[in-house]
Amino acid sequence: MKTQGVLPTKGSRVWSIVCACTLLPFTAYAQRAPSVPDRPWESGRAENGLHAGPGNEMKLDPAHIYTLSELIDLAEQNNPATREAWAFAKGRATLLGISRSDLYPTLVAGALGATSKDGVLINENFALQSVGEYDLVFSLSYTLLDFGERRGHIDESRAHLLAANFRFNQVHLELVSRVLAAFFRFQQAQGEVVAAEANLTSARTVREAAEQRLGLGVATVPDVLEARSAEARAVYNLESARGARQTASGDLATVLMASPPSNYKVQSLDSLPIPDTLDETAEQAISKALALRPDLLAQMEEVRAANAAVTSAHSEWYPRLMFHGDDGYLRAYGQQSPLPGAYAGANVYHAELSLNWTVFDGGRRRNEIEQARASMKRAEADVDRKRDEVSDEVWRAYSDVNTAFRQRDAATTLLTASSDSYEAALESYRLGVRNLVDLLAAERDLADARSADITARVGVLNSLAALAYSTGDLLKTTARRPAP
Incomplete structure (x- = not known):
């Protein structure tokens, strides 16, 4: 059940505070049109610190x-x-x-933690299983040849x-x-x-x-x-x-x-x-x-x-010839109802050598x-x-x-x-x-x-x-x- 918020009424003190806080940033920096045509417009921003003061001018020795x-x-x-x-x-x-x-080469260290609970449909029922994975991996990428x-x-x-x-x-x-x-x-x-x-x-x-x-x-x-x-x-x-x-x-x-x-x-x-x-x-x-x-x-x-x-x-x-490899350690937890859960861990790696050549690119x-x-x-x-x-x-x-x-x-x-x-x-x-x-x-x-x-x-x-x-x-x- 959701609860609906109540806005303050215009006559309340809360409404006055809300209006003041809301309009303050706008009134402080608002731009107003000149009130009369015979005098230049005064921005009034000097008191807000927006006009830079004199710089750090060097002092010359009058006796030297x-x-x-x-x-x-x-x-x-x-x-x-x-x-x-x-x-x-x-x-x-x-x-x-x-x-x-x-x-x-580029060496990247990464850590991954993930957990999920999903079901497999068997006949008319779902067999629920929970899986948790914790992976620590080092990834190495290197361009071997780029001509x-x-x-x-x-x-x-x-x-x-x-x-x-x-x-x-x-x-x-x-x-x-x-x-x-x-x-x-x-x-x-x-x-x-x-x-x-x-x-x-x-x-x-x-x-x-x-x-x-x-x-x-x-x-x-x-x-x-x-x-x-x-x-x-x-x-x-x-x-x-x-x-x-x-x-x-x-x-x-x-x-x-x-x-x-x-x-x-x-x-x-x-x-x-x-x-x-x-x-x-x-x-x-x-x-x-x-x-x-x-x-x-x-x-x-x-x-x-x-x-x-x-x-x-x-x-x-x-x-372009490139190498990419991963080496890490994977530890996982799995449990499928009503069977008991189990932990497992293993060293994992992945290595690939890729050759990419653009054959056609439209000129x-x-x-x-x-x-x-x-x-x-x-x-x-x-x-x-x-x-x-x-x-x-x-x-x-x-x-x-x-x-x-x-x-x-x-x-x-x-x-x-x-x-x-x-x-x-x-x-x-x-x-x-x-x-x-x-x-x-x-x-x-x-x-x-x-x-x-x-x-x-x-x-x-x-x-x-x-x-x-x-x-x-x-x-x-x-x-x-x-x-x-």
């Missing part, structure tokens, strides 16, 4: 002057891109271990692992390149501040000279006003340069996974060694890139993986081979395309370095000439030989020359970094942790 190598090391240690690529490579390593495990299928899977997994390791190095290469680019932008902005401060000093000197000549009665008020206007323009340019420096500082801190408003110091541009010439030819640089670029090497490993997949697909055309194996070959051809084409891209990238970077060298020499000559011209114009103006227009023109030329000198010096470093990235040389001094 960080060198470029230290900044690169900090970025490699803290940027999550390296940990993501490392974890992916570790996963590929486990897949290789899984593929290798197919070379070994290269397992070896193909192992070679494919090994190639994928090497490709993942090379991509792990590529992540480091790109991260170092990002640090260098942000660092040089900061150096450019910092140099522009120094140049703007020097320009303000020059503009202030011109204004003081104009006021002095006005006091002597040999200059006009418009001359003084124009000199003051030039000084105000220099102040404006200085503040703009300081703002750009703050932005560049925040960009560099972001690459380091530090807070953008971090207060820190880095080594100056003057402390960085800048070479004058390249010690290798363009052909040597291209050959080095084709041998070292991790992204190109990763694609080459993908070709090897595709080739191994073709080998595995070919093995499906051949038979599946043929299509799988064609698919594997198409993947291999595509991977080979990608390698050829990447080689051309790398060669062109190295050639452009090599040409940019030589151009940057010439620009730096020209900027140095320009700065020297502009400084001499400004000093001569200032002295001549004080002596009354030159007018204010000539002096202001010389001042503007000097300001442009200072900016061009900073741009040219940083340009050399940027072009050298681009060349080192395109050839893979950046990994020689920055890779501090081994690949998985």
